[in-house]
Amino acid sequence: MSVDTRAEHLTTAQAGSGHAPTTHPARCALARQLMPQRGPILGGTLLGLLGGAAGLVQPLAAKRLVDELGAGHRATGDMLALGALVLTGAVLVALGYYVLERAAESVVCAARRRLAGRLLRLRVPVAERHDPGDLIARVTSDTTVLRQVATQAMASALTQTVISLITVGMMALLDPVLLVVTLAVIALVAVACGGIVPRIGRAAQQTQQAIGDMATALERAFGAFRTIKACGAEQREIARLHEAAEHARRTGVRAASWEVASDTVTGAATHIAFLAVLGVGGARVAAHAISVSTLVAFLLYLFSLAPRVGQLAAVAGQLQVGAAAALRIGETEDLPVEETTPITSHTEPPGPAAVAFDRVSFAYRPGSPVVHRDVSFTIPARGMTAFVGPSGAGKTTVFSLIERFWEPDAGRILLDGRDTRHWPLAELRAATGYVEQDAPVLAGTLRDNLLLGCPHATENQLRTVLRRARLDTVADRLPQGLDTPVGHRGSNLSGGERQRIAIARALLRTPRLLLLDEATSQLDAANEAALRDTIADLARTTTVLVVAHRLSTVTNADRIVVMEAGRVRAVGTHAHLVQGDALYAELAATQLVNYSAVDD
Numbered sequence: 001m002s003v004d005t006r007a008e009h010l011t012t013a014q015a016g017s018g019h020a021p022t023t024h025p026a027r028c029a030l031a032r033q034l035m036p037q038r039g040p041i042l043g044g045t046l047l048g049l050l051g052g053a054a055g056l057v058q059p060l061a062a063k064r065l066v067d068e069l070g071a072g073h074r075a076t077g078d079m080l081a082l083g084a085l086v087l088t089g090a091v092l093v094a095l096g097y098y099v100l101e102r103a104a105e106s107v108v109c110a111a112r113r114r115l116a117g118r119l120l121r122l123r124v125p126v127a128e129r130h131d132p133g134d135l136i137a138r139v140t141s142d143t144t145v146l147r148q149v150a151t152q153a154m155a156s157a158l159t160q161t162v163i164s165l166i167t168v169g170m171m172a173l174l175d176p177v178l179l180v181v182t183l184a185v186i187a188l189v190a191v192a193c194g195g196i197v198p199r200i201g202r203a204a205q206q207t208q209q210a211i212g213d214m215a216t217a218l219e220r221a222f223g224a225f226r227t228i229k230a231c232g233a234e235q236r237e238i239a240r241l242h243e244a245a246e247h248a249r250r251t252g253v254r255a256a257s258w259e260v261a262s263d264t265v266t267g268a269a270t271h272i273a274f275l276a277v278l279g280v281g282g283a284r285v286a287a288h289a290i291s292v293s294t295l296v297a298f299l300l301y302l303f304s305l306a307p308r309v310g311q312l313a314a315v316a317g318q319l320q321v322g323a324a325a326a327l328r329i330g331e332t333e334d335l336p337v338e339e340t341t342p343i344t345s346h347t348e349p350p351g352p353a354a355v356a357f358d359r360v361s362f363a364y365r366p367g368s369p370v371v372h373r374d375v376s377f378t379i380p381a382r383g384m385t386a387f388v389g390p391s392g393a394g395k396t397t398v399f400s401l402i403e404r405f406w407e408p409d410a411g412r413i414l415l416d417g418r419d420t421r422h423w424p425l426a427e428l429r430a431a432t433g434y435v436e437q438d439a440p441v442l443a444g445t446l447r448d449n450l451l452l453g454c455p456h457a458t459e460n461q462l463r464t465v466l467r468r469a470r471l472d473t474v475a476d477r478l479p480q481g482l483d484t485p486v487g488h489r490g491s492n493l494s495g496g497e498r499q500r501i502a503i504a505r506a507l508l509r510t511p512r513l514l515l516l517d518e519a520t521s522q523l524d525a526a527n528e529a530a531l532r533d534t535i536a537d538l539a540r541t542t543t544v545l546v547v548a549h550r551l552s553t554v555t556n557a558d559r560i561v562v563m564e565a566g567r568v569r570a571v572g573t574h575a576h577l578v579q580g581d582a583l584y585a586e587l588a589a590t591q592l593v594n595y596s597a598v599d600d
């Protein structure tokens with residue numbers, strides 16, 4: 001098979017079902033996302049570190065300044081040195097931030113590009129198994145979380161740890177006794193934060209999932225916008241969205257509460273440490289154990305250390321959230337995609353393709369009802385073949401299997417005598433034109449839609465297919481002609497116009513095999529009759545397969561395949577089947593009164 005075989009499920013798709021953010025896979029996923037930018041991230045961190053080091057020397061310079069002034073000396077040089085230190089530190093920190101911000105944007109952009117590249121190449125069964133809203137949230141919202149981790153969290157984790165250690169070293173040099181007092185307070189903070197930080201991570205992960213749920217609910221609503229209005233279901237859908245928003249609010253508030261608790265603990269600890277150091281330090285100054293300037297310098301170090309300890313606590317939470325987002329992104333990147341080998345040479349013979357099903361059996365999912373049972377038929381190159389039968393008989397599935405959206409469980413599908421599994425996928429699809437049942441039209445202009453499968457078509461080719469699909473008058477009527485926007489999913493067009501666009505789009509590819517699934521069901525009688533002639537004309541040079549509910553559209557087919565409950569009942573011409581197949585005769589008896597009326 002021409003697909004990779006990675007895990008087909010997103011384990012973190014549902015709230016609470018994923019890995020805890022601190023697990024090894026989560027950390028590996030985070031490292032995988034950040035690795036390509038490790039150079040700039042380390043560079044930016046180093047600059048921040050140097051800026052922080054400049055800040056570290058400031059208390060010593062201040063101490064010296066106080067000593068000089070206390071001794072009645074002029075201290076212009078010391079003042080200038082202190083100013084230069086402040087300036088250098090600020091410039092280095094700013095530069096570091098800039099480098100990190102750039103690296104973060106690169107991390108996010110690379111993740112988004114990788115995800116976009118893979119999502120559109122997902123295997124159909126895999127794509128159908130996941131909520132589009134959740135997949136979209138992974139590309140937009142989770143990558144944004146990654147950005148924060150790639151800048152602040154990673155850099156802070158490194159710089160703050162190193163600078164905090166140096167600060168502690170400096171404090172030890174100034175007065176070990178005051179350091180013991182400070183470390184005792186820090187130890188208390190560490191114990192309190194140890195309980196708080198994982199809770200911040202978990203709550204923030206749930207917020208990310210809640211945002212994904214909102215995207216899913218929105219995608220669902222916009223996917224059936226008019227139906228929701230027509231059913232008067234706006235309030236119920238709004239309630240669904242409100243529920244998702246409320247869930248995001250609740251988890252957001254929970255995360256914020258824990259963040260506030262963490263800030264409060266570190267803030268209170270700063271004050272306690274300050275008061276303790278001031279009390280013990282004052283006593284030591286009075287006892288001449290240390291000088292006033294030493295106490296001032298120590299307090300300055302303490303004030304620089306306190307926010308760093310607070311930041312380290314926050315960073316631990318951010319890293320957890322980032323790891324959870326990276327895990328969701330990594331899982332999505334690992335979903336199996338279709339092969340991507342581009343077409344290098346056209347090895348297939350020109351002209352119409354022959355199709356055969358050889359004892360094909362198929363179910364959409366293991367354990368789900370069998371849709372095709374031992375289906376066999378042979379369709380020679382050229383001519384029109386229609387598939388008819390009751391709803392759910394498996395007609396559309398024939399097309400899905402030919403296009404290799406799905407693979408048969410047993411049997412073979414042959415195109416030009418060659419198993420479709422041995423065709424390069426791009427080549428197989430290039431040989432085929434497919435008009436789906438609901439004739440999807442994409443947002444953009446009419447021209448964008450037509451050129452979707454054949455971007456280099458000339459203006460002449462465009463005009464020819466427009467005429468053949470009976471779209472020329474529509475295009476002429478539109479205010480900007482072919483460059484008129486058609487709206488979201490072609491909402492500015494009628495159902496019949498959308499179908500004709502889908503047909504024109506398929507014709508433009510000059511396919512060797514044309515698959516039309518209920519492609520004219522929404523056309524008026526005149527347009528349908530004209531398109532029936534176009535298709536009959538096409539069938540002289542191309543193999544045309546048509547799924548039809550209305551027999552009136554296919555009575556002139558070269559052969560008709562009658563399907564029922566996943567089996568081929570009969571194959572023949574209209575005249576032959578009316579005589580020879582009871583189901584077909586019944587369909588003809590109930591439908592062809594209308595046909596005569598239309599034809600006449």
Ligand SMILES: Nc1ncnc2c1ncn2[C@@H]1O[C@H](COP(=O)(O)OP(=O)(O)OP(=O)(O)O)[C@@H](O)[C@H]1O
Binds near residue numbers: 389
């Ligand atoms: N993507 C899918 N996943 C799971 N089951 C599916 C999927 N598509 C179709 N089915 C099921 O497979 C069966 C055959 O569907 P298919 O669309 O091939 O029938 P059909 O003959 O074309 O029907 P209709 O005439 O109503 O379009 C149906 O029972 C349907 O519910």
